[in-house]
Amino acid sequence: MLPDGGNASVDGTDIVKDYKAIRRKVGYMPGRFSLYQDLTVEENLNFFATIFDTSVKENYSLIRDIYVQIEPFKTRRAGKLSGGMKQKLALCCALIHKPIILFLDEPTTGVDAVSRKEFWEMLRNLKQEGITILVSTPYMDEASLCNEVALMQNGKLMTTGTPKEITESFKQTILAVQSQNMFQLLQDLSASNEVDDVYSYGEYHHAVMKKNYSNESLLNFLKSKGNDNVTMHPVTPSIEDCFMQLMRNKHE
Numbered sequence: 001m002l003p004d005g006g007n008a009s010v011d012g013t014d015i016v017k018d019y020k021a022i023r024r025k026v027g028y029m030p031g032r033f034s035l036y037q038d039l040t041v042e043e044n045l046n047f048f049a050t051i052f053d054t055s056v057k058e059n060y061s062l063i064r065d066i067y068v069q070i071e072p073f074k075t076r077r078a079g080k081l082s083g084g085m086k087q088k089l090a091l092c093c094a095l096i097h098k099p100i101i102l103f104l105d106e107p108t109t110g111v112d113a114v115s116r117k118e119f120w121e122m123l124r125n126l127k128q129e130g131i132t133i134l135v136s137t138p139y140m141d142e143a144s145l146c147n148e149v150a151l152m153q154n155g156k157l158m159t160t161g162t163p164k165e166i167t168e169s170f171k172q173t174i175l176a177v178q179s180q181n182m183f184q185l186l187q188d189l190s191a192s193n194e195v196d197d198v199y200s201y202g203e204y205h206h207a208v209m210k211k212n213y214s215n216e217s218l219l220n221f222l223k224s225k226g227n228d229n230v231t232m233h234p235v236t237p238s239i240e241d242c243f244m245q246l247m248r249n250k251h252e
Helices: 019-025 041-051 060-067 083-095 113-127 163-168 182-191 215-224 239-250
Strands: 026-029 101-105 132-136 149-153 156-161 174-178 195-201 204-209 231-235
Touching: 019 026, 026 083, 041 083, 060 083, 060 113, 083 101, 083 113, 113 132, 149 163, 149 239, 156 163, 156 239, 163 239, 174 182, 174 215, 182 195, 182 204, 182 215, 195 239, 204 239, 215 231
Parallel strands: 026 101, 101 132
Antiparallel strands: 149 156, 174 204, 174 231, 195 204
């Protein structure tokens, strides 16, 4: 995909005029597994190394920590691998030519929580190798692991900054609220004139409070609506809270 206008470059290299040089500088891992499923793990890796006129041996040090996890399955066809193993193989193939920039398109979508954690550990190690990594992800907890974050919706940039800068821009108080009937609680929080916004957040609802709200009056209001065993406490805003606020402001 080319930009709508202006000049676009990667590491100072024009993406249109110098696309061959771009290919050598960039590693790309698409969100959907796109390797050759009828080739083995080893055959896929050797194939991608050959494309870039290199070898697995030449750049093995870069992928060693990742490849050792799938090496026991090197003779297995890629299509027969688990989601986590496919992810590791795709990352190895994206790195085999030793790129200076790595683009990852929602790399952890569809994989289990353990594989997600392992993957981000791999990225942390790759960063120490001096590789610039650009990741797109729908998971806000992953965004908080990055040095710089850009929040986007429908292709439009809403804000950028470090995770700390983004969360510190959230100036309202957030209460994490819970009760026995969470569906009723959500409706009643929405009806409170002290609540600016509310949405589900894990096992809690996050209530964004208006200025000069009162814990006591909110609690009394919820109890008057029949909510039993209500608990609530203030929480530090997360990247996801900031995203929700930006989305709400955008549509107001």
